[in-house]
Amino acid sequence: MVDSSVTQLLNEQTVIPYLLSRDVIRNDAVVETLAGGVSNIVLAIHNDQSDLVLKQALPQLKTERLWFADQARAITEALGIEILHSITPHNVPELVDVDPNQFTLTMKRSPRSYLVWKAELLEGNISCQVGAELGRILATWHNFGFGNPEVQAKFPANNLFEQLRIWPFYRVIQDKYPDFHERIGLMISEIENEKLTLVHGDFSPKNILVNGQDETIVLDFEVMHVGNPVFDLGFLLAHLVCKAMRADNKIEKDAFRDTAQAFLRAYEAQSRNPISESLPNHVAIIALARVDGISPVNYLTITKQEELRSAMRKILSSESIDLMELFP
Numbered sequence: 001m002v003d004s005s006v007t008q009l010l011n012e013q014t015v016i017p018y019l020l021s022r023d024v025i026r027n028d029a030v031v032e033t034l035a036g037g038v039s040n041i042v043l044a045i046h047n048d049q050s051d052l053v054l055k056q057a058l059p060q061l062k063t064e065r066l067w068f069a070d071q072a073r074a075i076t077e078a079l080g081i082e083i084l085h086s087i088t089p090h091n092v093p094e095l096v097d098v099d100p101n102q103f104t105l106t107m108k109r110s111p112r113s114y115l116v117w118k119a120e121l122l123e124g125n126i127s128c129q130v131g132a133e134l135g136r137i138l139a140t141w142h143n144f145g146f147g148n149p150e151v152q153a154k155f156p157a158n159n160l161f162e163q164l165r166i167w168p169f170y171r172v173i174q175d176k177y178p179d180f181h182e183r184i185g186l187m188i189s190e191i192e193n194e195k196l197t198l199v200h201g202d203f204s205p206k207n208i209l210v211n212g213q214d215e216t217i218v219l220d221f222e223v224m225h226v227g228n229p230v231f232d233l234g235f236l237l238a239h240l241v242c243k244a245m246r247a248d249n250k251i252e253k254d255a256f257r258d259t260a261q262a263f264l265r266a267y268e269a270q271s272r273n274p275i276s277e278s279l280p281n282h283v284a285i286i287a288l289a290r291v292d293g294i295s296p297v298n299y300l301t302i303t304k305q306e307e308l309r310s311a312m313r314k315i316l317s318s319e320s321i322d323l324m325e326l327f328p
Helices: 015-021 073-087 117-122 128-145 160-176 178-193 230-246 250-270 279-292 302-317
Strands: 030-033 040-046 051-057 095-099 104-108 197-199 208-210 216-218 225-227
Touching: 015 040, 015 051, 051 073, 073 095, 073 104, 073 128, 073 160, 117 208, 117 230, 128 197, 128 216, 128 230, 128 250, 160 178, 160 225, 160 279, 178 230, 178 279, 178 302, 230 250, 230 279, 230 302, 279 302
Parallel strands: none
Antiparallel strands: 030 040, 040 051, 051 104, 095 104, 197 225, 208 216
16 A cells, blocks of 8 residues: 555645646646546646646545555556557547656646537436447447557556456445355456456546547546456446436436447457357446445436346346346
């Protein structure tokens, strides 16, 4: 665990002197605190010469239950941004600076015309074309990492995936649902031990920006690692399942299902490796974690949460399941 006492946690008052000292900016600037999820300080910095976002990894995440994670994930994220920007420059921000001592990274800010996909989905703005675009992007990244030992070696084994994904999304649910302990254990083994390619690790609507032309920008690479690509697929689909469960009308529910299908079809059309047959189990486990895990979603009513639990338990009880049956 990192000793946070040696880390200067930045704020709106201290970030300008900090960036000036690193020659990232050369003049005073306007600073704005952005909503950055639970794991980072996120500050926007703007002047006539620069339009930037600085992220600083927190040693303790902002959740009700104690959740610690190594701040070195900021260095992992900077490396992920640098590599993936080089192969999909229109879909990944450009890295400007990284400070391994203060666990910060600074990148160019995305155009203001892009909106957070999570918010758009919750507003009912659901586009199959966005799903297809994301499938293409993810397959491009996974293909790049497959059979590429040189780039895989840049992401040595560490505890970040365990701290930020396996423990909160799998082990917590494994403990809460002892009837599925063995099956969840098999899913953990798959994503923990099968080192196949580069995995984003947080491929979620909250980390995806969209514009009116169905173009996308993907953010947040701090959990990037060498692992099993089924996790990225399962993570995105679980979020779509949760949002489909929230929807109150058939048109929206069908739109979420259609978006998921478009995502998978585009991925399969381009991916060099077949999708794991275990994908429905991963989706069900991660969806359960969104109501019974460390960081539950805030948009499902008590009734909808119970509906989700019932549906996902049914999936985990089945030997064979059609992935689309996860959608209400």
